[in-house]
Amino acid sequence: MNTLSKNRLFQRNEFWLLCLLIVLSLTVGAVNGAFWSANNLFSLFKSTIVTGIFALGVFLVIVSGGIDISFPAFAVFSFYITVKFLLSIKYTGTILLPFLMSMTFGACLGLVNALLLSSFQLAPLIVTLGTGSAVTGFLRAFVGTATLSNLPQPLIDFSRWNIYKKTLADGSIVSFSGAFLILLVLAILIHVMMKRTTLGRGIYAIGGDEVAAKRVGFNVKRLRLFVYSFTGALAGIAGIIHCSLIRLANPRDLEGAEMEVIAAVVLGGASLTGGKGSVAGTLLGVALIVLIKGSLILVGVPSDWQKVVIGLVLITATGLTAWRSRRSDEGGRA
Amino acid sequence: MSKTLIKLTDIDKSFGAASVLRKVSLQLDEGEIHCLAGENGSGKSTLIKIISGVYRHDAGRIELGGRHYPTLRPIDAIREGVQVIYQDFSLFPNLTVAENLALSDQVESGRAWVSWQRVEAIARESLALIGVDMDTSRLVEELPVSGKQLVAIARAVYCNARVIIMDEPTTTLTDREIASLFALIRRLKERGIATLFVSHKMREMLDITERITILRNGEKVAEGRTEDFDEAGITRAMTGRDIRSDRYVWNGVRSDPVLELRDFTRTGDFQGLNLSLYKGEIVGITGLLGSGRTELAETLFGLRNTRERPGGEKNSGKILRNGREIKVRSVSDAIAEGIAYVPEDRLTEGIFAEQPIERNLFANSYPRFKNALGLLDRAKLRELSSALIRAYNVVASNLKLPIRTLSGGNQQKVMLARWISTGAEVLLLNGPTVGVDVGARFEIYRKLREIAAGGVGILLFSDELQELISNCNRIFVINRGRFTHELDTGALQEDELSALLGLSLEEAIQ
Ligand SMILES: Nc1ncnc2c1ncn2[C@@H]1O[C@H](COP(=O)(O)OP(=O)(O)OP(=O)(O)O)[C@@H](O)[C@H]1O
Numbered sequence: 001m002n003t004l005s006k007n008r009l010f011q012r013n014e015f016w017l018l019c020l021l022i023v024l025s026l027t028v029g030a031v032n033g034a035f036w037s038a039n040n041l042f043s044l045f046k047s048t049i050v051t052g053i054f055a056l057g058v059f060l061v062i063v064s065g066g067i068d069i070s071f072p073a074f075a076v077f078s079f080y081i082t083v084k085f086l087l088s089i090k091y092t093g094t095i096l097l098p099f100l101m102s103m104t105f106g107a108c109l110g111l112v113n114a115l116l117l118s119s120f121q122l123a124p125l126i127v128t129l130g131t132g133s134a135v136t137g138f139l140r141a142f143v144g145t146a147t148l149s150n151l152p153q154p155l156i157d158f159s160r161w162n163i164y165k166k167t168l169a170d171g172s173i174v175s176f177s178g179a180f181l182i183l184l185v186l187a188i189l190i191h192v193m194m195k196r197t198t199l200g201r202g203i204y205a206i207g208g209d210e211v212a213a214k215r216v217g218f219n220v221k222r223l224r225l226f227v228y229s230f231t232g233a234l235a236g237i238a239g240i241i242h243c244s245l246i247r248l249a250n251p252r253d254l255e256g257a258e259m260e261v262i263a264a265v266v267l268g269g270a271s272l273t274g275g276k277g278s279v280a281g282t283l284l285g286v287a288l289i290v291l292i293k294g295s296l297i298l299v300g301v302p303s304d305w306q307k308v309v310i311g312l313v314l315i316t317a318t319g320l321t322a323w324r325s326r327r328s329d330e331g332g333r334a
Numbered sequence: 335m336s337k338t339l340i341k342l343t344d345i346d347k348s349f350g351a352a353s354v355l356r357k358v359s360l361q362l363d364e365g366e367i368h369c370l371a372g373e374n375g376s377g378k379s380t381l382i383k384i385i386s387g388v389y390r391h392d393a394g395r396i397e398l399g400g401r402h403y404p405t406l407r408p409i410d411a412i413r414e415g416v417q418v419i420y421q422d423f424s425l426f427p428n429l430t431v432a433e434n435l436a437l438s439d440q441v442e443s444g445r446a447w448v449s450w451q452r453v454e455a456i457a458r459e460s461l462a463l464i465g466v467d468m469d470t471s472r473l474v475e476e477l478p479v480s481g482k483q484l485v486a487i488a489r490a491v492y493c494n495a496r497v498i499i500m501d502e503p504t505t506t507l508t509d510r511e512i513a514s515l516f517a518l519i520r521r522l523k524e525r526g527i528a529t530l531f532v533s534h535k536m537r538e539m540l541d542i543t544e545r546i547t548i549l550r551n552g553e554k555v556a557e558g559r560t561e562d563f564d565e566a567g568i569t570r571a572m573t574g575r576d577i578r579s580d581r582y583v584w585n586g587v588r589s590d591p592v593l594e595l596r597d598f599t600r601t602g603d604f605q606g607l608n609l610s611l612y613k614g615e616i617v618g619i620t621g622l623l624g625s626g627r628t629e630l631a632e633t634l635f636g637l638r639n640t641r642e643r644p645g646g647e648k649n650s651g652k653i654l655r656n657g658r659e660i661k662v663r664s665v666s667d668a669i670a671e672g673i674a675y676v677p678e679d680r681l682t683e684g685i686f687a688e689q690p691i692e693r694n695l696f697a698n699s700y701p702r703f704k705n706a707l708g709l710l711d712r713a714k715l716r717e718l719s720s721a722l723i724r725a726y727n728v729v730a731s732n733l734k735l736p737i738r739t740l741s742g743g744n745q746q747k748v749m750l751a752r753w754i755s756t757g758a759e760v761l762l763l764n765g766p767t768v769g770v771d772v773g774a775r776f777e778i779y780r781k782l783r784e785i786a787a788g789g790v791g792i793l794l795f796s797d798e799l800q801e802l803i804s805n806c807n808r809i810f811v812i813n814r815g816r817f818t819h820e821l822d823t824g825a826l827q828e829d830e831l832s833a834l835l836g837l838s839l840e841e842a843i844q
């Protein structure tokens with residue numbers, strides 16, 4: 001038993017991810033010293049915010065045994081309508097309303113996913129593929145295709161919110177975006193929920209075995225409703241933050257973001273068959289993807305290669321997980 | 335006089351037009367160990383599902399704990415202390431043992447927060463209730479079948495079980511594990527917990543139960559105290575006829591073996607095995623768990639070679655087919671060399687649960703059904719599948735239905751028919767009658783002899799001694815990866831063989 005717990009650390013996905021992250025950082029740093037500049041590091045952190053919040057949502061869905069590829073569409077829908085509405089009323093109040101609005105739109109769309117899933121017993125991949133596409137189409141056909149660059153003042157103020165800011169000797173400015181705190185708070189919240197509440201354990205349970213979960217007394221349908229709406233809400237939040245940080249509301253934004261986010265979550269140790277994964281792993285997965293994307297240029301890899309590298313990393317990571325679980329299977333048999 | 339926990343009177347049940355149970359009655363008292371026996375498809379599992387509220391009965395009376403339930407819901411059954419150990423155990427593979435044990439309490443108590451100390455305490459307490467010690471921090475998916483079963487039982491007992499119902503709990507266990515399961519059932523009895531279980535193994539029925547209820551074709555044909563039954567009586571009640579088993583006699587000549595092993599070794603699994611299998615022989619290979627029995631079978635079929643671990647496990651020695659040395663590196667090698675294998679765990683390895691019975695029958699022999707155009711010859715396929723279904727006595731109403739609608743034993747027969755019908759010259763069978771009823775067993779034995787008579791050499795890997803003695807002409811005993819004995823079955827008695835195996839069930843229980 002003792003050796004078991006000693007081995008546990010090395011069996012943990014998080015441990016290996018952390019090692020990989022460190023090795024990768026050291027390598028990139030060795031090739032190009034600019035990697036360690038505050039400017040680069042802060043901008044890497046900034047890039048994790050939106051991907052990270054998306055990933056937390058996808059993590060929940062994947063743990064519950066489902067999948068969601070509609071979230072980028074939901075995010076765009078939510079922030080675009082929110083911005084358009086706020087502009088039309090010339091809103092100047094606090095940042096709270098934009099957030100709440102975008103989050104609510106996202107949650108409602110997520111709810112639609114869950115209702116479709118449970119009432120027609122369809123595969124989540126198909127349902128979310130459908131709703132994602134429908135929502136995108138609806139947005140462009142009925143709401144607008146114009147990119148809005150004159151965001152309401154509260155969103156502009158939000159993008160300027162920094163928890164650290166300094167003007168360097170050469171006149172350049174380094175700053176650490178305050179929005180990162182939102183990612184942190186959400187991550188802690190979800191971590192506690194998943195580890196410490198019956199709700200969270202229920203999400204793991206339905207991902208492990210839905211029938212067994214039903215027999216134990218979980219309300220599987222209600223858990224699903226929660227998971228998909230929560231993921232939708234997170235998409236709404238990520239959306240509005242994204243739009244604020246880039247100071248643009250572009251209805252064609254975030255196309256293809258799902259691939260990167262799902263890659264991060266799977267890399268973080270969540271199993272696509274459900275029931276496995278952790279918030280810490282998810283964040284590490286996000287960090288890894290962001291690091292790879294942000295550093296390839298620093299080490300001289302053309303940006304077209306980013307997708308190739310991310311694809312390879314994804315295949316390698318899932319391949320490794322599958323290989324490890326097959327090995328432990330054999331151990332159990334022997 | 336002990337209390338009656340379950341009283342079923344004149345239960346009827348049909349699925350659509352098919353009547354599955356007719357006027358079945360059953361009574362179970364406190365602390366009673368009761369066996370439900372019957373041929374495959376006789377309605378045992380259906381009856382269990384009615385007791386646990388999963389299926390609604392069409393007519394008859396259900397009383398649990400003295401209360402009459404006109405319509406019994408699963409929750410009612412649970413409140414009355416009826417706990418079913420499902421064949422898949424209904425556990426969460428991704429969660430730890432501790433959490434699996436504590437989860438239903440967590441949900442039922444309506445707590446919003448999880449206290450991991452409490453989870454651990456509940457887990458310890460549940461395991462203590464059944465007198466078992468295990469590492470509660472392991473994931474359930476890492477446990478062997480017997481471990482999962484223990485977790486499921488501990489969970490049931492913790493949920494105030496008064497009756498534990500198990501549908502064929504021993505089919506996937508080894509002898510030793512079965513013995514400790516029975517020891518556990520007896521401990522539960524002392525606490526007043528009754529056990530109702532389904533089994534196809536005579537030994538188990540006679541050894542451990544106090545009462546037996548026998549179903550045939552959806553009707554109760556016999557019920558009584560176990561002392562009043564013997565093997566022949568049970569068989570007669572189940573099948574409605576007498577089945578006599580005669581021993582298999584081989585009259586062939588010992589020349590030109592179809593399969594030969596010379597110093598066959600796979601480090602860590604088995605060493606220096608020598609064996610010649612002649613045309614028409616049925617040779618048994620038996621040994622305890624971990625003796626190398628299954629490992630040998632899997633290696634011969636190319637299942638193990640592909641998974642060589644870096645530890646340096648290697649095959650050495652030779653395999654000869656008709657005197658020619660062959661290499662079996664993969665399953666396709668084995669099939670190409672005319673070797674077929676019926677795996678031990680047929681219900682999880684290679685069954686396509688949602689696919690029609692017909693497709694399951696031919697999953698590995700489609701290439702044989704090409705017509706002149708190279709397309710599937712459907713007419714031939716249909717004809718052959720009906721013939722196979724008849725030959726193996728599969729009780730099925732329609733071959734187009736998914737195989738999961740068949741009773742467990744009938745699924746087993748379909749799998750067996752599939753593998754045997756590939757037309758191989760060497761047939762490896764691993765536990766071919768697990769979960770198959772007596773009647774059907776004899777059909778299978780008859781079939782095997784027929785195949786052997788056609789010139790096929792059969793290796794029968796099994797731990798059912800009676801099965802080996804009456805169907806093999808020779809038996810090899812394997813122990814720690816070596817053949818320790820080669821026996822002619824001519825006058826071999828079961829207790830001799832069991833002594834050689836170093837195990838008797840009785841002994842292990844005590
Ligand atoms: N859901 C269902 N729909 C239609 N027929 C069913 C269904 N479940 C069972 N049956 C039929 O009812 C009969 C009894 O099945 P049951 O599973 O109770 O048999 P069993 O006695 O448990 O057999 P075994 O020993 O093979 O497990 C079988 O003929 C089976 O095909």
Ligand SMILES: [Mg+2]
Binds near residue numbers: 380741
């Ligand atoms: Mg059954």
